[in-house]
Amino acid sequence: MEATVSVRDFSARSSNVTLIHLTKKFRSLDGSGEIVAVNDVNLEIQAGELVTILGPSGCGKTTTLRMIAGFEYPTSGSILIGGRDVAMIPPNKRGLSMVFQSYALFPHLSIYENVAYGLRVQKLPAQEIRERTERALELMQLTSMARRFPSQVSGGQQQRIALARAIVIEPSVLLFDEPLSNLDAKLREYMRDELRKLQKRLGITSLYVTHDQSEAMAISDRIVIMKDGCIQQVGTPREIYAYPHSKFVADFMGKANFINVNVLGMEGEAVGLGGRESGWSSEISAAAERAARIEMEGRQFVVPQPGAVAPKAGKALLVVRPETLKLVPLGESASEADLSAGGARGSPGIAALKGRIDRFTYFGNIARYEVSTENAPLLIESYNPGASQILEEGAAVGIVIDFESARLLPADEQEHRA
């Protein structure tokens, strides 16, 4: 999509979007009660920003999007677009565009007419319709197939038609409802990058809904994680992955190991994250100022950046990403000394555990090990497995935890009770 069209041709009338106490209740299927699909959602999307709502199916992300589009009316709360409350304005009067999961191209209209449709509906002068349609087709590299029908072009091209049709009307906000889920894996990655480039160039405020976390990571300025109708966490992709606020978020974004530990107290040593590195919200920077002293399997360690929600004392969950764990092969006569060879012995920032490999899966770029330890089963991923020794199932291993990249979460109450 190397466009020769000037970006300025699509004057972005981008607006900011504000959701205030947005709630949507549906009647349950048996009619006996209510289902709260979206529960008191508050969100501010800046003009020109691309925000992704990410969550498992049924989390309320599509309902939120459809309320902004106007296809559902909220039970309570307001939706402000450019400062104007649109919650009760019909969808055709909101000046938005949407790219649908199924593309929703008009099968009986040519590609040209599909793109021109929104302009024709606005009853613009014929000259303007032609110029803007042609520019949009050129931008999306569709000019050569303008006379064809949607059923006569490939899936990727259908996707571009849907995008051209959405941007040609210069919407104040562009909505995406899982637009890439019908493409095969390679094309999906390609379109993902093209879509992000286009959105940045046109500067259109965009709200993107997906259940694919890698897609969300790749295209978003900020990600909103939803579950059961509620927002779990809002942040940049880096914040969400590196500083999850809950077990759900840690588990949903990538993979995570959870180890029960005890927090003994906070230490005054400032790590100084905020000053050193930009791009973190002040909340996270502030929380990262203080390190936590924990107790795990009877030994004491220091977690230097426990995260904003880390408990000050008592039971907690240690969150460790699989790629931060290191595996060390152990002989039959394994000793603490062998194990500690992997890390600095006695250091409060590094721990070593013993375990056995239950399962090994080879992905080419990653080797994944499921390892059982005395405490809990752990997932460990080692990159570039071709370069190192591959450990077989059943082998006794040592696991090295580097607390530098570990985080602390409040203990899972339900699990403790169970």
Next chain:
Amino acid sequence: MRENTRFSIAHLVRDPVLLFLVLLVFTGLILFILFPLYKIFVYSVTNNEGRLSFQAAIDMFTSKAYARPLGNSMLLGITTGVLATLIGYIFAYALTRTDIPLKGFFRTIATIPIISPPFILSLSMIFLFGRNGLITRKILGIEDANVYGMHSLVVVQTISFFPIAYLTLTGTLSKLNPAVEDAALNLGASKARIFRTVTLPLSVPGILSSLLLVFIQSMEDFSNPAVISGSFSTLSVEAYRTITGMYDMRGGSLMALMLLAPTLIAFVLQKYWLAGKSFVTVTGKPTTARAQSRDPKLVWPLFAFCMLVAAIIILFYGTVLVGAFVKIWGINFSFTWSHFKYVMTLGWQPLRNSVILALASTPIAGLLGMIIAFLVVRKEFPGKRAMEFVSMLTFAVPGTVVGIGYILAFNDKPFMWTGSAFLLIMAFTFRNMPVGIESGTSTLIQIDRSIEEASTILGATGAVTFRRISLPMLKQAFFSGLVYSFVRAMTAVSAVIFLISPRWNLATISIFSLFEASKYSDAAAYIVVMIVIIVVAIGGLNLLVGLLGNSGTVASGGNSERT
């Protein structure tokens, strides 16, 4: 719950076009479907002074004269239902499951009885098996053949209604996953065993559906029993004779209710009990099944059977065609145009009336059918289920009942419409909508809802979206709705026979009069002219709908690249 209702009302108020359409449809449905039925009911349980009285009903149930037509109609309905379903099943099985030759020909043959004018098969029956019948008198030499009675009715109705069974069962059989049969074969079952243990049980919903649909049609049928039943009285005809011959409106109304009850029960069973198990419409597009048997032991007997059915249909229709051109059937077979001259002179005005009224009602019925389908599938508003049920109800309400209900409802202020063209058009419109609604509904369900949402979010109002997006995609369904309602309007007898006036006489009623006067060849010529008009009109409609948008193949291929 209350919350949702409030929002759907709020939604309605925000969309004035939608609100207007919903109100319009409800007004029409109440006035032209429910109100006449209500009038029949009220009329049946009141006396001449307008007080509550069950005297007429008591009389009816104590008198054998009333019980008899009910028994006859039920017997006829069940017999025809079983026979038509049997033939329809064999036909559908042969065309979807085997590799028999001449499939296109058989499909065409099976649609002929659906679009043909009334009386035609009864007329052939008289021509072939009557007192001066070609087969009975000329070939077999029987002097006193009696063509009138249940036996003829069963033959005529079976031929008339087996296409309904065929189309219903084609839908069932072609949707039956061939992999299931393959699985049985793979497990070592013989072909016969597969049919008995897999195919047949899986088509049971379709078979039941077909039985009920044919039963309804047979019960409703007025034209055939009116001319060929002899002393075998059926409810539809008896109700008509009671009202027009004995001027007993109350007795006629009660019979109408007796006719309504079984058809309504059959309809509710078919629609709700069998709901989702099969797909009912007389416009079902047959799709070619993947697994088609080439076994000659199966193919050739089935081919022979289909040929036999086709031959009988051709014989019956050919007979009428010939009959239209002979001087006096059975006595003088020399060629003449005189019957057509009669149609073009004395018969001209009713023919013109029929065409005018059919043309007037067709677009209304077609459009209304699409609108109702659209509202029911795509919109949320209070009373949606009621709208769906009532609009499909006309399928189950016999024409005789409609006719009687309309006289009772529209013969008085404020609705003094009896005998007017307007009332006839409304009768046609509301009786002929269901096929449009059915095919529109099933098309819309298949079309991704987000296509309409895409139009909406691009700024189109509900009306623009319907006209520019939904309607073009509904083209095929719209076309079948139009064709069906035109044909039904041209060929209607049972309802309109109560509603015609000297000014607005109709072709079918003229044919009926010719029967009463034993002018069979004039009737034959009339029928031939009507067939020509119907064929020309279908061609014209096809052309007109083609102008509505791009080709339908593109529309249906819209999803082909997606998974």
